[in-house]
Structures are given as C-alpha cells and as structure tokens.
Amino acid sequence: MNKKSILFFLFSVLFFTYLSSGLLIFFLNGYFSFNLFSQIANNYDLTFTYKSITRNYPRVWESIFYCFSFWSIAIGLLMYFGKNKKSLHGEARFSNKQEIEKMGLLQDKGLVVGKLDNGKLLKWKSSEFLALGAPTRSGKGVGIVIPNLMEWEESCVVLDIKQECFDFSSKYRRDILGQEVYLFNPFDFRTHRYNPLTYIDLMNETTRDNDLLDFVNLLYPADGDSTTVFFNQLAQNLFIGLAYLYRDLALTEKGQEFLKENELSLEWSMCGLLNLSAGFNLTIQNEEEEEEDTKISGLDETFEYLEHLELVSKGTKEKLESYFSIDSQNTKSGVMSSFNAPLMIYRNQPITTATAKSDFDLRDLRKKKMTIFIGITPDKLAIARPILNIFFSQLLSVNTKELPQKNPELKYTCLLLLDEFTSIGNMPILKKGVSYIAGFHLRILMIFQALSQLEAQKPDGYGKDGANTLLQNMGVKIYYTPNEFEEAEKISKRLGDTTYKAVSKSYNHGKMLEAGSSSHSVSEQRRALMLPQELMELPQSKALLMMNYQKPILCNKAFYYNDEYFISKFRQVSPYMRNIKNPTHKDWEKILQLNETNIDIPVQTMNVA
Structure with a gap:
C-alpha cells in the first residue's frame, strides 16, 4: 500500500468508528426497549461520541474498540477485493516513486537511464540489456551516452560516430577510472590499430x-x-x-x-x-x-x-x-x-596502416579495464560498415568462447555502447546470441533512431521478427519524443490502454408548456495511456522507460551539462571547469577547445610494418 492508500484507510476507519460508536453505546448499556429509536432520536447527534468520551459514559471505550475493529476489517476487505477487480479495457499507468524504488532504480551504481523531478538519478544495475529509441538531435548523447561514460567504471566499447564521446570522456576514463583507452579511426593516421x-x-x-x-x-x-x-x-x-x-x-x-x-x-x-x-x-x-x-x-x-x-x-x-x-x-x-x-x-592508405597490427586485444576486455572508442565520422559510415561489422562480430565471437565462472581472469563486465546501432548493419552473431551473451559478462546499450530502422531487411536491419527478438531481450527500453506518427503509434501501443468512465448526457424538450427531461449514462471506455499525438508533444526534457514486468516510467533525461553530479566529475580533469560554478554552452565548448578532457592519440606512419 502506498501513502495515499494508508491515509484513505485510516481516515475511513476513524470516520465510521466515530459515527457508529455513539450508536453502539445505546445497545451496550441495555437500551433494547421499544422506545430505543426515540431515545436515539432525542439524544444522538454528531457530537454524541465526543460527549461520551469527555463525560466518560459507561462502556464508551468498549464501543469504540468494537467499531474500530469492525470497520478496519470491513474497509480493509473492500480495498483488497476492490483493488483486484479488473477493469474492462486495462489499467495502464505510470509508476510512482515507491514503485520505482522497488524496481531498484534509486541505487548508487548502475547505468544511468533517467532522472526524477527531485534530481535523483535513475540507475539500472541488472545484467540485462538496454535499448534507446531516439530521433536525431533529441539529446541521446547528452542524456545517455556521455553520462554513462562518466559513470560506468568497467570496460566499455563505444561506437562514437562524431568522436564527441572521446573528446568529453577519454581523459576521465583513463586518469580517474584507471583504464587503458584507445581510439580506432581507420580513416585517419591519428588512430590506434586493429588487425x-x-x-x-x-x-x-x-x-x-x-x-x-x-x-x-x-x-x-x-x-x-x-x-x-x-x-x-x-x-x-x-x-x-x-x-x-x-x-x-x-x-x-x-x-x-x-x-x-x-x-x-x-x-x-x-x-x-x-x-x-x-x-x-x-x-x-x-x-x-x-x-x-x-x-x-x-x-x-x-x-x-x-x-x-x-x-x-x-x-x-x-x-x-x-x-x-x-x-x-x-x-x-x-x-x-x-x-x-x-x-x-x-x-586505402590510412586503413592499410590502421589494420596492419593490433595495439589492443579484444580478448582482454573482461580481463582488465579498457575503453575502446570507434571514432568513425558520419561521412565515412557507409563505406565503414564492413569494418564495423567485422569488429563487433569478432568482439562478440572471441568473448563468448569462455564463461567467467571457468576463468577467474575474466572479472570485469564489458559494456557495448552502440550509438547509431543500425549503422553496423545486420550482425547474425548478435541476433543468435542476444539471449545468452549476458552470461559472458557482456552488456549492450543499443541506440537507434526509430523502430523502423531495426525492422529494415538485411543487410541494413534485422526484419520485424529479428527486431522483436532483439527488443524482447532488452531489460529496459527507453524512448525519447518521437518525430514520426508511425513511431509514436508503435510506442503508444507498447504503453498499453487504460479504462475511464465516460458520462453521456441527453435532454428532451417538453411540448408547449410541459417540462422537459434529462438523463445521463456512465460507461467504461478504452483510452491509450498516451495517444500518439501526446507522445509527439512530449517535452524534449522527458523520457519514457519501459522495463520488463513493470509499469512504465515517465521521467526526465539525465543531461550531464546541468547536473552538479556530472559537472563535478568533469572538474576532476578540467582546470578550466573548476573555476566555473554554473557552466554554459560556451564553457563546454571551451574545455573541448583546450583539449582538457581528451587524451593524445599516436599518429601512425606509412612505414609501420
């Protein structure tokens, strides 16, 4: 029971106890004569119970005890059975704070998935996977990707399309979290190598x-x-x-x-x-x-x-x-x-150099703390798809050969933070292994623009059945404000329906001087928890969380740039940020220009063997 239910229960019990205990006093004191009702009519009023207590009438506390017991049981049973009564069209609603706490989202460790109105971060600690559906420019980088790179303390592989994640978090992950940090950008000589x-x-x-x-x-x-x-x-x-x-x-x-x-x-x-x-x-x-x-x-x-x-x-x-x-x-x-x-x-000369040798070993991702940024820029995404597909398919392949229980060296979990997930193309090994790879200490946070991207046919997507398979294995699904009606309609259906009572009124006018008549009827009607148009009008600061076997959550996005929790992390590596109390957009640009939050990357030469 939540606080509202408890307050309602106590108020109802006390109210009915007060009214009925005054009447019971007459019976307990032997007033069973034929003139009982005239006795009650002459003596009972709304202040009678109060008078009985203050004047210490005989058996007054006994009367209160009996009435309190009776109404506690009666109202408790009514609330219990009334609660379990199923509505006609569904009972979809958003979770309250107590339910969110029971879900384990208000803990200190885990992946950042959102934030409550009071500023408390929501963190998901389970080994299950996460999926984020977010259109372009909806804040997935500032609300999910970078916050988690500043929060996740174990190994991580990041599909970093604009190299923005590397620029903001690479120094923190190396200097504060003590990780080996690499950047693989095969279209540039400024890169670590992967063969x-x-x-x-x-x-x-x-x-x-x-x-x-x-x-x-x-x-x-x-x-x-x-x-x-x-x-x-x-x-x-x-x-x-x-x-x-x-x-x-x-x-x-x-x-x-x-x-x-x-x-x-x-x-x-x-x-x-x-x-x-x-x-x-x-x-x-x-x-x-x-x-x-x-x-x-x-x-x-x-x-x-x-x-x-x-x-x-x-x-x-x-x-x-x-x-x-x-x-x-x-x-x-x-x-x-x-x-x-x-x-x-x-x-291609940079690619030849970047793939001649390996500066990091994918088999070490669970043995030590490592972060690998895949920094392929958007203009190269189309031609880079085969390289990306090989990289991530190989990563999954070499890390699903041995269970951590059989090798004590495999002591860390590796997070695959896949922004623009569908840019990799269809990965058969992921579709087949999504149901079991969590057992190998691998976690996936995949980010896509729309469900239609996932449902695209091979080689771009996974088809409808494949997309459903992936989403069914996601413990948390996060959605940002959709910008297409079809996308909003799919999310609306996933949220479910609720039942509401609709009142219809009718009025009949009488003839000539005769009076008219009116009537009204009440019926239970179906309504989506959020209609597609309501989803499309959702503020850009809001996010929807859907967890397996739980009610959905409507929360705020966990923007790093206006949250003191994350700003304090940036201050640990940025001297400039230490002097800024409330950083603005220009301040964030400044720390990037000063290269205070990223690390140096070796420049490869063509004569590397």
Missing part, C-alpha cells in the same frame, strides 16, 4: 580452420541469389587457401629463406592477403646464357613456381584446388572479383 586477422592463429591446427571459416562467413556471406552464393563460396575458399599459402611462406623456415632471397615481404593483414592474391613479380635467371630469363607474374604462375620449389604444403594445395581447377577464365575472373570486393577498402 582483425590477429585473432586467427595459423599455427594452431585445432582452431585454425574454424576461425578462418567464421571469418570468411563475415566477409563473404552465403546469402542472396544463387549466383552471388556461388561466387562468395569460391571466394571463401580462395581466402582460406591464401591464408594457408601465407603460412607456408612466412611461418616456415624454407618459406622465409625464399622471401629473403627474392627481397619479398608478406604481411598477415587484410591488405597483405589482397596483395598476395595478385601473386609475385619475379625474374628467374636461366642457367643457360642463351636462354632468356623467365618472368613470373600473377597468382597462377606464382603458385606453380612455389609448387615447383616444394614450398607449398599439402593442405594449401587442397584449399586452393577449387580455384585453380576452374576451367573458365571468366568464372575465374568472377571469383577473383568477389574475393577482392570487400578487401579493396583496405588499400
């Missing part, structure tokens, strides 16, 4: 083939029309075969001698394998002076020459057989084109 092939150990016969197969399924998905599937499958085989060929040359003694003699270099990277697919340009001197030197070029001639030198292993021959056995030159050219298609972007 996706780092996680494939070619010398490990147990895991090698499975790891290669998982990886080529990301690069060359076996879906689409039959022609696409055919060429992609052959491209997969070619990639695996070239990986084996790299092993024969770069990781064996005879292969290393060959490379050294011919002044050749190989690199275990995406660009390195792309270069290997073109073969070597070699000039072989003939022993006979009269004969011209033999020139070798292209993959076919290179492979034939390496096979002649007995540098190619049996496993490599088997892997590449499906490519070299193709008779049609057109088909062979088509396979090579399919192979090259997703790899050509790695010939």
Whole structure:
C-alpha cells in the first residue's frame, strides 16, 4: 500500500468508528426497549461520541474498540477485493516513486537511464540489456551516452560516430577510472590499430580452420541469389587457401629463406592477403646464357613456381584446388572479383596502416579495464560498415568462447555502447546470441533512431521478427519524443490502454408548456495511456522507460551539462571547469577547445610494418 492508500484507510476507519460508536453505546448499556429509536432520536447527534468520551459514559471505550475493529476489517476487505477487480479495457499507468524504488532504480551504481523531478538519478544495475529509441538531435548523447561514460567504471566499447564521446570522456576514463583507452579511426593516421586477422592463429591446427571459416562467413556471406552464393563460396575458399599459402611462406623456415632471397615481404593483414592474391613479380635467371630469363607474374604462375620449389604444403594445395581447377577464365575472373570486393577498402592508405597490427586485444576486455572508442565520422559510415561489422562480430565471437565462472581472469563486465546501432548493419552473431551473451559478462546499450530502422531487411536491419527478438531481450527500453506518427503509434501501443468512465448526457424538450427531461449514462471506455499525438508533444526534457514486468516510467533525461553530479566529475580533469560554478554552452565548448578532457592519440606512419 502506498501513502495515499494508508491515509484513505485510516481516515475511513476513524470516520465510521466515530459515527457508529455513539450508536453502539445505546445497545451496550441495555437500551433494547421499544422506545430505543426515540431515545436515539432525542439524544444522538454528531457530537454524541465526543460527549461520551469527555463525560466518560459507561462502556464508551468498549464501543469504540468494537467499531474500530469492525470497520478496519470491513474497509480493509473492500480495498483488497476492490483493488483486484479488473477493469474492462486495462489499467495502464505510470509508476510512482515507491514503485520505482522497488524496481531498484534509486541505487548508487548502475547505468544511468533517467532522472526524477527531485534530481535523483535513475540507475539500472541488472545484467540485462538496454535499448534507446531516439530521433536525431533529441539529446541521446547528452542524456545517455556521455553520462554513462562518466559513470560506468568497467570496460566499455563505444561506437562514437562524431568522436564527441572521446573528446568529453577519454581523459576521465583513463586518469580517474584507471583504464587503458584507445581510439580506432581507420580513416585517419591519428588512430590506434586493429588487425582483425590477429585473432586467427595459423599455427594452431585445432582452431585454425574454424576461425578462418567464421571469418570468411563475415566477409563473404552465403546469402542472396544463387549466383552471388556461388561466387562468395569460391571466394571463401580462395581466402582460406591464401591464408594457408601465407603460412607456408612466412611461418616456415624454407618459406622465409625464399622471401629473403627474392627481397619479398608478406604481411598477415587484410591488405597483405589482397596483395598476395595478385601473386609475385619475379625474374628467374636461366642457367643457360642463351636462354632468356623467365618472368613470373600473377597468382597462377606464382603458385606453380612455389609448387615447383616444394614450398607449398599439402593442405594449401587442397584449399586452393577449387580455384585453380576452374576451367573458365571468366568464372575465374568472377571469383577473383568477389574475393577482392570487400578487401579493396583496405588499400586505402590510412586503413592499410590502421589494420596492419593490433595495439589492443579484444580478448582482454573482461580481463582488465579498457575503453575502446570507434571514432568513425558520419561521412565515412557507409563505406565503414564492413569494418564495423567485422569488429563487433569478432568482439562478440572471441568473448563468448569462455564463461567467467571457468576463468577467474575474466572479472570485469564489458559494456557495448552502440550509438547509431543500425549503422553496423545486420550482425547474425548478435541476433543468435542476444539471449545468452549476458552470461559472458557482456552488456549492450543499443541506440537507434526509430523502430523502423531495426525492422529494415538485411543487410541494413534485422526484419520485424529479428527486431522483436532483439527488443524482447532488452531489460529496459527507453524512448525519447518521437518525430514520426508511425513511431509514436508503435510506442503508444507498447504503453498499453487504460479504462475511464465516460458520462453521456441527453435532454428532451417538453411540448408547449410541459417540462422537459434529462438523463445521463456512465460507461467504461478504452483510452491509450498516451495517444500518439501526446507522445509527439512530449517535452524534449522527458523520457519514457519501459522495463520488463513493470509499469512504465515517465521521467526526465539525465543531461550531464546541468547536473552538479556530472559537472563535478568533469572538474576532476578540467582546470578550466573548476573555476566555473554554473557552466554554459560556451564553457563546454571551451574545455573541448583546450583539449582538457581528451587524451593524445599516436599518429601512425606509412612505414609501420
């Protein structure tokens, strides 16, 4: 029972006890004669109970006790059964403060999801996932992303489209939270490096083939029309075969001698394998002076020459057989084109450098406190999708191989803070694993602009069924003011309906001098808790929270720029902010211009091996 219910109960019991105890006094004192009602009529009034107490009438306290007991039981039962009576169309309503407290949202630790009118932050500590549906320019960065980067103390991977999150929080996460902080921006030389092939150990016969197969399924998905599937499958085989060929040359003694003699270099990277697919340009001197030197070029001639030198292993021959056995030159050219298609972007100079080696290891995210910002700018999002998809798919893959219960080194939880979630494209591993990856100490906070983005078909989205699967596995769903009616309509349906009593009145005029008559009727009607138009008119400072098995919450957004709790965190790393009591928009711009809240990032050079 809440405070209102308790007050109503006490007032009702005391009120009826006061009225009835005065009447009961007559019965308890033996006034059962025929003139009982005349006795009551002559002596009882609204002040009789008060007089009985002050004048100490016989059995007055006994009368009060009996009446108090009776009305406590009667009113309690009425409230209990009345509360459980189901309304005709539903009982949707927003949670009150007591219910919010029972949900565990008023604790000190957890992900920031909103704020109450009294300034108290709402924090979600459960291992369940979170989703935020927020249109562009609705405050998701200042209300969710940056507040949580200043609050979340364990590992984090951030899809940071504008690098705004990095600029505001990287220094705090490094200096105050004691984390290793990285920025991966493959379209700029100012970046830390990430090589996706780092996680494939070619010398490990147990895991090698499975790891290669998982990886080529990301690069060359076996879906689409039959022609696409055919060429992609052959491209997969070619990639695996070239990986084996790299092993024969770069990781064996005879292969290393060959490379050294011919002044050749190989690199275990995406660009390195792309270069290997073109073969070597070699000039072989003939022993006979009269004969011209033999020139070798292209993959076919290179492979034939390496096979002649007995540098190619049996496993490599088997892997590449499906490519070299193709008779049609057109088909062979088509396979090579399919192979090259997703790899050509790695010939971009900054990308080549950014993916040559790895400065961080995704397998360490649960072993130590790390933060990785993926700082790809909006103008590069479209062409960066394959890189993003590989990065996050690989992150999930390498971190769902071992449960924390079996390895004490896996002691931290990693938060995947995915702004513009759909920019990554469809990730099959996420759709399949969303129901179990929480058990591996991984949490997801995905942010999208509209439900229609999630429901888009592959490769952009997950389709309606896939989107429902993702959302059903989100413990908290947050919605900001929608700007499209269809989006508002979907949210309105999710909030549910409530029942209200509608009163209709009618009036009939009488004939001539006759008086008319009026009537009214009361009926229960259905109404959405919030209509679509009401949702679209919701103030920009408000947010809707929907939690599994709980009533929805209407709260405020937890803006960092006007909350002393977050401002005090910025003061720990910004000397300029320490002198500002109530920072304005210009003050926040100033600390960015002074580079007081971000860290320095190494500038890579093209000669990095």
